Amino acid sequence: MSAPEATMKAVVYDKPFEVAIRQVEKPLIQHPDDIIVRVTTTCICGSDLHMYEGRTSAEPGTIFGHENLGIVDQVGSGVTLLKRGDRVVMPFNVACGRCMNCEEGKSAFCTYVNPGFVSAASRKRYAAMGPYSGGQAEYLRVPFADFNALILPSGTDHEEDFVLLADIFPTGWQGVDLSGFRPGESIAIFGAGPVGLMSAYSAVLRGASEVYVVDRVYERLNKVKEIGCIPIDFSKANAVDQILQLRGGKEVDRGVDAVGYQAKKGDGKTEQPNAVLEALIQVVRPTGGIGVPGVYVPSDPGAADPAAAKGYIYFPFGKLFEKGLTLGAGQCNVKLYNRYLRDLIISGRAKPSFVVSHNLPLSEAPGAYEKFDKRVDGYTKVLLHP
Numbered sequence: 257m258s259a260p261e262a263t264m265k266a267v268v269y270d271k272p273f274e275v276a277i278r279q280v281e282k283p284l285i286q287h288p289d290d291i292i293v294r295v296t297t298t299c300i301c302g303s304d305l306h307m308y309e310g311r312t313s314a315e316p317g318t319i320f321g322h323e324n325l326g327i328v329d330q331v332g333s334g335v336t337l338l339k340r341g342d343r344v345v346m347p348f349n350v351a352c353g354r355c356m357n358c359e360e361g362k363s364a365f366c367t368y369v370n371p372g373f374v375s376a377a378s379r380k381r382y383a384a385m386g387p388y389s390g391g392q393a394e395y396l397r398v399p400f401a402d403f404n405a406l407i408l409p410s411g412t413d414h415e416e417d418f419v420l421l422a423d424i425f426p427t428g429w430q431g432v433d434l435s436g437f438r439p440g441e442s443i444a445i446f447g448a449g450p451v452g453l454m455s456a457y458s459a460v461l462r463g464a465s466e467v468y469v470v471d472r473v474y475e476r477l478n479k480v481k482e483i484g485c486i487p488i489d490f491s492k493a494n495a496v497d498q499i500l501q502l503r504g505g506k507e508v509d510r511g512v513d514a515v516g517y518q519a520k521k522g523d524g525k526t527e528q529p530n531a532v533l534e535a536l537i538q539v540v541r542p543t544g545g546i547g548v549p550g551v552y553v554p555s556d557p558g559a560a561d562p563a564a565a566k567g568y569i570y571f572p573f574g575k576l577f578e579k580g581l582t583l584g585a586g587q588c589n590v591k592l593y594n595r596y597l598r599d600l601i602i603s604g605r606a607k608p609s610f611v612v613s614h615n616l617p618l619s620e621a622p623g624a625y626e627k628f629d630k631r632v633d634g635y636t637k638v639l640l641h642p
């Protein structure tokens with residue numbers, strides 16, 4: 257066990273729009289079921305930006321980073337499936353593997369790890385996400401390690417693909433699942449950030465006939481084209497009108513909201529939290545379905561109006577009812593998918609790393625946050641290497 261005074265470098269949240277590299281305490285084994293992982297790759301996520309922008313109750317001093325891959329460095333006495341030197345990737349959500357929701361595969365809704373709330377993540381994201389530090393750091397403590405760590409082939413192959421198993425590949429895949437998608441159907445995905453691109457890629461892998469992806473960021477729309485999907489630029493004209501026009505007035509079968517509560521109007525600046533839900537209700541055919549991996553929060557300190565501040569989102573429920581649409585939302589149950597998506601990567605059938613735009617040392621995290629937040633210079637998916 258390392259000496260308590262040992263320290264390491266980590267990305268620490270200071271205040272809105274400011275993170276810094278700090279020397280912090282290195283994590284220790286706290287429970288027999290823990291492991292300590294030496295992090296080799298960790299990503300910046302769109303979800304980190306909600307915290308970075310001060311749009312959550314994340315506290316100063318929080319270590320960011322919930323998408324983590326690395327090598328097992330220490331093993332608690334209760335761990336049976338893992339050993340020192342194993343290469344592992346962790347789901348962004350921490351789960352116990354033993355409660356009712358975990359047993360039913362709903363690992364994003366573990367009722368044990370964060371009493372009083374459902375789900376926790378490895379980041380002190382805000383009170384609702386539990387007491388776990390993040391992995392944008394040299395080392396990470398992983399609780400309930402046998403359940404939470406997925407073993408990868410040793411070596412360094414597919415590092416950029418495997419790290420996406422922590423969150424966005426399963427999250428994009430689940431977004432398509434939540435929409436009720438079946439092979440051969442058409443689908444419209446709002447948001448061409450990492451999650452939207454992974455939903456689009458999943459729909460392609462799963463045999464969609466047509467995949468439309470809406471965004472306004474040039475580099476992201478280019479990636480949409482790269483994977484054989486149809487880019488829709490909502491800064492040019494209303495996205496729903498554009499899709500309906502391309503389809504001769506016919507709605508799509510399924511829709512995915514990969515944007516969430518910080519959705520923007522066509523100007524790209526003004527927020528309109530209901531923009532995407534409203535558009536999806538318009539563009540999906542009667543009895544079709546909508547999947548919502550995009551995050552909505554029960555309280556938003558930076559909301560433009562008092563209703564949105566309490567997580568009330570105004571959208572045409574009457575239209576949804578009339579069309580008989582299904583709607584599924586929530587955090588991704590990464591454990592349900594990551595093993596199988598890993599195997600698609602190993603067999604060469606999936607290569608989600610097309611989404612990766614930058615590989616940087618951990619020390620460059622502060623600048624990377626700033627650029628990713630502004631969605632400039634092609635910053636789409638940033639991987640940090642401690």
Ligand SMILES: NC(=O)c1ccc[n+]([C@@H]2O[C@H](COP(=O)([O-])OP(=O)(O)OC[C@H]3O[C@@H](n4cnc5c(N)ncnc54)[C@H](O)[C@@H]3O)[C@@H](O)[C@H]2O)c1
Binds near residue numbers: 447
């Ligand atoms: N459900 C989960 O478990 C889970 C996991 C990871 C991320 N997320 C959430 O998914 C969302 C997307 O994550 P990301 O990493 O791709 O983020 P991102 O912020 O990089 O991407 C969002 C994209 O949406 C675009 N956008 C904004 N307004 C739009 C609109 N009205 N129409 C179409 N596009 C619009 C933006 O230009 C941006 O490219 C975030 O809310 C994130 O928190 C959820």
Ligand SMILES: [Zn+2]
Binds near residue numbers: 301302303424
């Ligand atoms: Zn993430």
Ligand SMILES: [Zn+2]
Binds near residue numbers: 351354358
């Ligand atoms: Zn559980």
